[in-house]
Amino acid sequence: MSPAPVPARTHGDLLLSVRDLHVTFPGHTRKATGTKAVVGVSFDVHAGEILALVGESGCGKSATALAVMGLHGPDVKISGAVEFDGVPMVGRSERELSRVRGKQLSMIFQDPLTALNPVITVEKQLVEVLVRHEQLDRKEARARSVDLLRQVGIPDPQKRVKDYPHQLSGGMRQRVMIAIAMACNPHLLIADEPTTALDTTIQAEILDLILELATERAMALLLITHDLGVVAQTAHRVAVMYAGRIVEQAGRYEVFDQPRHRYTRGLLKSTPTLVGEARDRLDTIPGSAFDAEPWDQGCAFAPRCDFAVPACQAPKLDLVPVGSGDEHLLRCVNPAGEEES
Numbered sequence: 279m280s281p282a283p284v285p286a287r288t289h290g291d292l293l294l295s296v297r298d299l300h301v302t303f304p305g306h307t308r309k310a311t312g313t314k315a316v317v318g319v320s321f322d323v324h325a326g327e328i329l330a331l332v333g334e335s336g337c338g339k340s341a342t343a344l345a346v347m348g349l350h351g352p353d354v355k356i357s358g359a360v361e362f363d364g365v366p367m368v369g370r371s372e373r374e375l376s377r378v379r380g381k382q383l384s385m386i387f388q389d390p391l392t393a394l395n396p397v398i399t400v401e402k403q404l405v406e407v408l409v410r411h412e413q414l415d416r417k418e419a420r421a422r423s424v425d426l427l428r429q430v431g432i433p434d435p436q437k438r439v440k441d442y443p444h445q446l447s448g449g450m451r452q453r454v455m456i457a458i459a460m461a462c463n464p465h466l467l468i469a470d471e472p473t474t475a476l477d478t479t480i481q482a483e484i485l486d487l488i489l490e491l492a493t494e495r496a497m498a499l500l501l502i503t504h505d506l507g508v509v510a511q512t513a514h515r516v517a518v519m520y521a522g523r524i525v526e527q528a529g530r531y532e533v534f535d536q537p538r539h540r541y542t543r544g545l546l547k548s549t550p551t552l553v554g555e556a557r558d559r560l561d562t563i564p565g566s567a568f569d570a571e572p573w574d575q576g577c578a579f580a581p582r583c584d585f586a587v588p589a590c591q592a593p594k595l596d597l598v599p600v601g602s603g604d605e606h607l608l609r610c611v612n613p614a615g616e617e618e619s
């Protein structure tokens with residue numbers, strides 16, 4: 279797997295812009311303040327590029343993705359700006375959002391069983407999308423559905439298109455979800471842990487399929503994954519999240535060769551095959567994200583960080599450029615030096 283080349287004609291075109299995004303889930307009681315899942319996240323995705331969003335479980339990756347898609351329920355508090363192709367997404371009506379979703383902007387979820395409708399055949403699910411967004415008549419849409427299944431590698435597509443989701447294997451279901459997501463050639467695909475629910479042997483196949491289709495169609499990809507090996511091989515840029523915030527963001531080479539945030543370093547070291555020889559025991563980052571102090575009392579990672587200094591308690595820790603360009607962004611007052619490895 280090699281990284282997709284960014285197509286020259288679209289290079290630099292801003293597709294998705296997220297600014298100061300906050301997502302707060304409601305508390306269980308009236309007095310509870312709720313969970314601040316995303317705390318001021320900003321990033322851009324350009325046409326044709328693959329941006330990987332990484333970070334440990336619970337750091338707010340899915341909450342960010344769902345906010346971009348406009349898929350959170352009404353009780354979830356969202357603020358900030360999300361612009362897709364120059365059009366604001368936050369605060370748009372469900373009707374307006376559904377015109378964009380599935381057409382220019384699509385998402386593949388971790389678990390295809392919950393995303394697919396269990397009582398409707400694959401054909402009907404595909405036809406519905408194609409009729410709604412591509413203005414095909416039903417006959418054309420049915421023919422296109424079979425084509426799409428063929429494109430995502432489903433054997434005997436004419437027969438399988440009549441199946442209900444439960445009649446398909448996990449890998450096939452994920453392929454169907456990819457077919458639905460790709461049906462209208464979206465400009466941006468969000469893939470949230472698209473392979474974790476699958477058998478390890480099928481994971482690589484499905485990921486290759488997503489990357490192949492993305493490259494073929496010059497589609498941008500926001501890839502959410504725990505698999506840093508995949509990120510190292512595929513992403514153009516990487517954003518590392520911790521406790522609801524991006525703590526480091528840079529081109530893939532900077533992140534993997536010269537990570538500056540102590541959390542990024544910990545994350546890379548805890549991945550078995552990425553750094554140096556295979557070892558008997560993995561490094562783990564002591565503590566857990568749940569020990570994190572809220573960001574308004576300083577860096578949320580400081581309690582787990584061996585390099586914490588008093589300045590980490592600064593109430594305002596911005597994500598600022600480091601190095602010569604403005605490509606490498608860092609939220610840390612005592613980062614690792616460029617020479618440290």
Ligand SMILES: Nc1ncnc2c1ncn2[C@@H]1O[C@H](COP(=O)(O)OP(=O)(O)OP(=O)(O)O)[C@@H](O)[C@H]1O
Nearest residue numbers: 303304313314315334335336337338339340341342
């Ligand atoms: N529906 C919900 N109601 C309340 N809290 C939620 C809800 N969904 C997520 N959260 C909380 O929001 C925080 C961020 O969750 P999110 O699902 O975005 O994490 P994630 O980075 O996608 O993790 P994972 O890698 O495990 O998928 C977590 O603390 C989580 O418990």
Ligand SMILES: [Mg+2]
Nearest residue numbers: 339340341470
């Ligand atoms: Mg998630």
